Amino acid sequence: xTMLRPLAMGLLLGLTGLSVPALxxxxxxxxxxxxxxxATGSMWAQIDGVPKITAAPSGKTGAAQAAPAKQEPVPEPAxxxxxxxxxxxxxxxxxxxxxxxxxxxxVWTVRHGASGDVLHESDAGGRIVVELPRGVxxxxxxxxxxxxxxxxEIKLDGDRGTLSLPIVVELNASLTVPExxxxxxxxxxxxxGPDETDDYISVGPANAAGNGHANYTRTRDGNPLQLLMxxxxxxxxxxxxxxxxxxxxxxxxxxxxxxxAGLEVPVKAPAGSTISVAxxxxxxxDDYISVxxxxxxxxxxxxxxxxxxxxxxxxxxxAEPGSxxxxxxxxxxxxxxxxxxxxxxxxxASLKLPASAAVGSKxxxxxxxxxxRDDYISIAKIDSPGGSSLDYxxxxxxxxxxxxxxxxxxxxxxxxxxxxDHRILASKKVSVTD
Numbered sequence: 001x002t003m004l005r006p007l008a009m010g011l012l013l014g015l016t017g018l019s020v021p022a023l024x025x026x027x028x029x030x031x032x033x034x035x036x037x038x039a040t041g042s043m044w045a046q047i048d049g050v051p052k053i054t055a056a057p058s059g060k061t062g063a064a065q066a067a068p069a070k071q072e073p074v075p076e077p078a079x080x081x082x083x084x085x086x087x088x089x090x091x092x093x094x095x096x097x098x099x100x101x102x103x104x105x106x107v108w109t110v111r112h113g114a115s116g117d118v119l120h121e122s123d124a125g126g127r128i129v130v131e132l133p134r135g136v137x138x139x140x141x142x143x144x145x146x147x148x149x150x151x152x153e154i155k156l157d158g159d160r161g162t163l164s165l166p167i168v169v170e171l172n173a174s175l176t177v178p179e180x181x182x183x184x185x186x187x188x189x190x191x192x193g194p195d196e197t198d199d200y201i202s203v204g205p206a207n208a209a210g211n212g213h214a215n216y217t218r219t220r221d222g223n224p225l226q227l228l229m230x231x232x233x234x235x236x237x238x239x240x241x242x243x244x245x246x247x248x249x250x251x252x253x254x255x256x257x258x259x260x261a262g263l264e265v266p267v268k269a270p271a272g273s274t275i276s277v278a279x280x281x282x283x284x285x286d287d288y289i290s291v292x293x294x295x296x297x298x299x300x301x302x303x304x305x306x307x308x309x310x311x312x313x314x315x316x317x318x319a320e321p322g323s324x325x326x327x328x329x330x331x332x333x334x335x336x337x338x339x340x341x342x343x344x345x346x347x348x349a350s351l352k353l354p355a356s357a358a359v360g361s362k363x364x365x366x367x368x369x370x371x372x373r374d375d376y377i378s379i380a381k382i383d384s385p386g387g388s389s390l391d392y393x394x395x396x397x398x399x400x401x402x403x404x405x406x407x408x409x410x411x412x413x414x415x416x417x418x419x420x421d422h423r424i425l426a427s428k429k430v431s432v433t434d
Contacts, residue, residue, distance in 0.1 A: 106124060202241055
C-alpha cells in the first residue's frame with residue numbers, strides 16, 4: 001500500500017496537467033480550485049466510501065471540474081469630500097478696556113484652533129467680518145503705530161460669532177495739587193499724563209465714578225492749568241481722567257473751605273427805583289447782586305448787576321411794590337452767600353389832558369411821576385396791555401408831552417407807563433370825535 005500512494009499522486013498530477021511550481025500561483029480569484037496535499041496521507045481516507053481527495057464543497061471532484069476564467073476586480077466609486085461648515089465671525093479691537101473701537105492701523109491674524117494654520121490675515125480697521133470654519137480659533141491683533149497687541153479666541157458654534165479684544169497700554173499720570181482752597185476759587189494744577197484727546201483734570205466727591213465731577217478742565221488747555229473748585233465747602237478729589245475710558249489715572253485730595261459775603265442795603269426804596277449797594281465777597285467771575293422774591297431759589301431773580309460793575313453798584317428795584325431780598329450770589333451753582341430784606345414802596349403818577357379832541361389831532365398831556373429811564377406817556381385802546389400803544393412820548397422829553405390821537409372815532413386811554421414791566425401808574429380816558 002505504501003508503494004502505491006506515490007504512484008497515485010503522480011497519476012493525479014498528470015491528469016490535472018498541474019506541476020508542483022504551478023501551485024505557487026495566485027489562486028485568490030473567486031472560483032479557483034485549491035488542491036491541498038497532506039504528507040501524512042490522510043487525504044486518502046474515505047468519507048462515506050469516497051476518498052477525501054476527490055471530494056469538494058460543491059460535491060464535484062476537483063479533477064473533473066475545469067478552472068474558471070480569471071475576472072478583473074470592479075473599482076469602487078470615488079469618495080466625495082465632506083463639506084466644512086462655516087460661520088461669519090465679527091472681530092473688533094478697542095483702545096483700552098471699555099474704550100472706543102479702533103478705526104484703522106491694525107493687523108489681524110486668525111489661526112485654526114487645532115492645526116495652527118493661518119485662516120485669515122489682513123490689514124484692516126477695528127471691526128471686520130470674516131468667514132471661518134466652525135470651531136474654536138485663535139485670534140490676534142496688532143496696532144501698527146505702537147506695536148501694542150491683544151490675543152483671544154473665538155468660538156463659532158453656529159452661523160455667527162463675535163469677539164472684542166481690548167488693546168491695553170498702561171497709562172500713567174501724576175498731579176501736584178494744593179492741600180486746600182476756597183470754595184469757588186480756581187487753583188493751579190501741575191500734571192503729567194498721556195494727554196490723549198479730551199483727557200481732563202476734574203474735581204469732585206472722592207467716592208464719585210470716574211466720570212462724576214463738579215468741574216473739569218481739559219489737559220489740552222495747558223500745564224499747569226486752572227481748575228475751578230466746587231461752590232460748597234468739603235473734602236474733594238482732584239483727578240487725571242482718561243476721556244476714552246473714564247479711568248482715573250491719578251488722584252489727590254483737596255480741602256475746600258467756606259467763603260463769606262456781606263451787603264449794605266437800604267431798608268426800603270420806591271418801586272422801580274435804582275439803589276446803591278455796597279458789598280463784600282469773593283468777586284468771582286460772573287458773581288452778581290440780585291433782587292428777588294422772598295424764598296426764591298438762588299438762580300431766580302427780578303433784576304441783577306454783576307459784581308464786576310463795581311463797589312458800590314447800582315441795582316434796579318422791582319416795579320411792583322412789596323417785600324424783596326437783595327442777595328450776593330456766587331455764579332457757580334447760584335449759591336447765595338449773603339442776603340438782606342428790602343421793601344419796595346408804591347410810586348404815584350398823574351395826568352392832565354382834554355376830555356375830547358378831533359380824530360388825528362395832537363393833544364398836550366401834562367404829567368407827574370417818577371420819570372424813570374424810558375418811562376413814557378401813551379395812548380392805547382381801553383383794556384389793552386400796558387405795553388400796547390397807538391402813539392407815545394418818553395417822559396424824558398418833558399411835560400407836557402404831545403400825543404397824536406388815532407384816526408378812528410372812539411374812546412381811548414392816555415397812560416403814564418413805567419418802562420419796567422410796562423406797569424401803568426396813571427390813566428385817563430379821551431374821546432376822539434369828528
